[in-house]
Amino acid sequence: MRQFNCYQDVGNDKVLHMRIQIVILIVGMLVSWSYQVRAESELKNDTNLSSIVETDIENMDEPLPTSLASVERAEVSEKIVKDIQIRFLNNKDKWVDEKGRLIEGRTQKDFIIDNLRLKPGQIFRNDLFQKDVERLRRLNSFDKVNFVLEDSDTSVNIVYYIRENKFPSWSFGGGDNGDVGLYGKVGYQDANINGLNEQLDTSVQVSGKDVQFDTSFISPYRRGEPSRLGYSFRAFRERDLSRTFNDEIKLSNGSTAREGRFGGSVAVLKSFDDWDAALGLNYTRISLRDRDYNLARVDRLGSPLSVSGTGIDDLVTVSFAISKDERDRRSNPTKGSLLTLSTEQAIPIGLGKIASNRLLANYILYVPVSWIGSNGSTENTEMIALNLQAGTNIGEFPPANAFDLGGLNSVRGYGGGRVASARSYGLAAVEYRFPILRTVGGVLFADFGSDFGSSKTVLGEPGILRGKPGSGFGYGLGLRVKSPFGLIRGDLGISDQGEVKFEVTTGQRF
Known part of the structure; x- marks a missing residue:
């Protein structure tokens, strides 16, 4: 606001x-709260964000990266949003620590989800997705917001990678x-x-x-x-x-x-x-x-x-x-x-x-x-x-x-x-x-x-x-x-x- x-x-x-x-x-x-971490049972993606393909708004007209199954935007837009995940980044742009545990941010994840218009169960719409990304980037508490789309035959998962100020x-x-x-x-x-x-x-x-x-x-x-x-x-x-x-x-x-x-x-x-x-x-x-x-x-x-x-x-x-x-x-x-x-x-x-x-x-x-x-x-x-x-x-x-x-x-x-x-x-x-x-x-x-x-x-x-x-x-x-x-x-x-x-x-x- x-x-x-x-x-x-x-x-x-x-x-x-x-x-x-x-x-x-x-x-x-001075950061008075240090990042906390919690265990995750299985990590399927590379833990260094630099090796994760960062899809940005300006590239939505292009095919999605090959690491995400190379689906076209038009195909993604016909699919159902199955899940939305929030992953926090540390100052090295990693979302897990050296022991493989998730980085815990200060921001409540429910608060982030509430700011989104595109919700799980809805048909993927690029216009809503673009506004969601821009809305998150306008929050004072966030320094960086990137995302990855993970698709299957009928659905797509949205993963937000967020570095807090x-x-x-x-x-x-x-x-x-x-x-x-x-x-x-x-x-x-x-x-x-x-x-x-x-x-x-x-x-x-x-x-x-x-x-x-x-x-x-x-x-x-x-x-x-x-x-x-x-x-x-x-x-x-x-x-x-x-x-x-x-x-x-x-x-x-x-x-x-x-x-x-x-x-x-x-x-x-x-x-x-x-x-x-x-x-x-x-x-x-x-x-x-x-x-x-x-x-x-x-x-x-x-x-x-x-x-x-x-x-x-x-x-x-x-x-x-x-x-x-x-x-x-x-x-x-x-x-x-x-x-x-x-x-x-x-x-x-x-x-x-x-x-x-x-x-x-x-x-x-x-x-x-x-x-x-x-x-x-x-x-x-x-x-x-x-x-x-x-x-x-x-x-x-x-x-x-x-x-x-x-x-x-x-x-x-x-x-x-x-x-x-x-x-x-x-x-x-x-x-x-x-x-x-x-x-x-x-x-x-x-x-x-x-x-x-x-x-x-x-x-x-x-x-x-x-x-x-x-x-x-x-x-x-x-x-x-x-x-x-x-x-x-x-x-x-x-x-x-x-x-x-x-x-x-x-x-x-x-």
């Missing part, structure tokens, strides 16, 4: 800036930034609690000025228990330099505005066929402060920083989001699409008595191409990736909650929030991704964002007064490197105003 964020900040790119700032990141992986994991980091100074950070993550893909993600950051935290838990909807709703909750406290009220116009005491947020959310989750839905209740208190964390009501020009006029706004909202995920896998997908639509209605409670509505749409498309070839890489495949976003705020809303365009996760080549602080926005990005080495890929990209002239309708006109252009174009190139810490992304962006930025973070842009 996909987690739906209550707020989508297109300018909130949390990056490691290649400036004076130095960030040291040490990631420690290494959870739980710890991360440790630290650095120095312009807001809180020196800080240390520790994080903990587990995406397979109870063997049911339940997810806990928490981080704590401590500095000489404050303590920040972000904790979320998701118990996803289970297809095998249709009467049970999934649920999630989140609690957070965060602070950073404001991208809306940036240092083009400072506060009356010469300080740059700081933006603090704390709050939480609860949501119920359910799936309808290929759609995932979330209904949530959310609370966020937004405060604008100076370097000493004193409340700031107005900036140097006297423009208001909040709806309430106190420097603090309360947002109590009811949110609803739906998502359709057709990617072939969650991590670094190679084809498919992801569509997310959401609405968030504020209830006039607390400071500011805000009653606005926030609408968001986000569409991502991955199209495989073969212009130069993949060089055998499955991690850095050649493709065109497209991202389209749009959003608007209806009614009066906190200016700090404007859409901040510009930055590493928005229009690259611009600084964070340097394009616009808008009521409404549109954003388009296209990337050509191609392999260089087995674990290194390259990217050519172009981004465009616009506020559609809506920045002038934001309370206090922070974008207009700070000379933000309202629309911007950026282009450039980047590298993607697979590492033990995850995918490392470095992008060199050039804006249409001649600004050049090189920034490093983790994960794909989309």
Whole structure:
């Protein structure tokens, strides 16, 4: 189940800036449950997965491998699914240990079977089988999913070979930034609690000025228990330099505005066929402060920083989001699409008595191409990736909650929030991704964002007064490197105003 964020900040790119700032990141992986093994009376197949023929979705139009009796897909599709087996792999891609005992995974096998649409006793259908494989590959708890089809004259057995992600994991980091100074950070993550893909993600950051935290838990909807709703909750406290009220116009005491947020959310989750839905209740208190964390009501020009006029706004909202995920896998997908639509209605409670509505749409498309070839890489495949976003705020809303365009996760080549602080926005990005080495890929990209002239309708006109252009174009190139810490992304962006930025973070842009 996909987690739906209550707020989508297109300018909130949390990056490691290649400036004076130095960030040291040490990631420690801790697996608190070791793999258990159990005896199997007879092993009929080779125990090394490298010697097992791995049939993949893209090869379904070809005859099945000779080790599986060389049946054509058309013939398999007329047969009954007799059995579905789950075999877990260790870090050497073997499904038995040195003593011939089966590797035992953390994930409950019944949970895996419940996620499949193609069940024993049904006629084999390639479309259902393909969706089943892709659904398993999208689960956070799995690192790798392969399969083998074993057929007979009248039936076929499906054997899934699954390597789980290494959870739980710890991360440790630290650095120095312009807001809180020196800080240390520790994080903990587990995406397979109870063997049911339940997810806990928490981080704590401590500095000489404050303590920040972000904790979320998701118990996803289970297809095998249709009467049970999934649920999630989140609690957070965060602070950073404001991208809306940036240092083009400072506060009356010469300080740059700081933006603090704390709050939480609860949501119920359910799936309808290929759609995932979330209904949530959310609370966020937004405060604008100076370097000493004193409340700031107005900036140097006297423009208001909040709806309430106190420097603090309360947002109590009811949110609803739906998502359709057709990617072939969650991590670094190679084809498919992801569509997310959401609405968030504020209830006039607390400071500011805000009653606005926030609408968001986000569409991502991955199209495989073969212009130069993949060089055998499955991690850095050649493709065109497209991202389209749009959003608007209806009614009066906190200016700090404007859409901040510009930055590493928005229009690259611009600084964070340097394009616009808008009521409404549109954003388009296209990337050509191609392999260089087995674990290194390259990217050519172009981004465009616009506020559609809506920045002038934001309370206090922070974008207009700070000379933000309202629309911007950026282009450039980047590298993607697979590492033990995850995918490392470095992008060199050039804006249409001649600004050049090189920034490093983790994960794909989309």
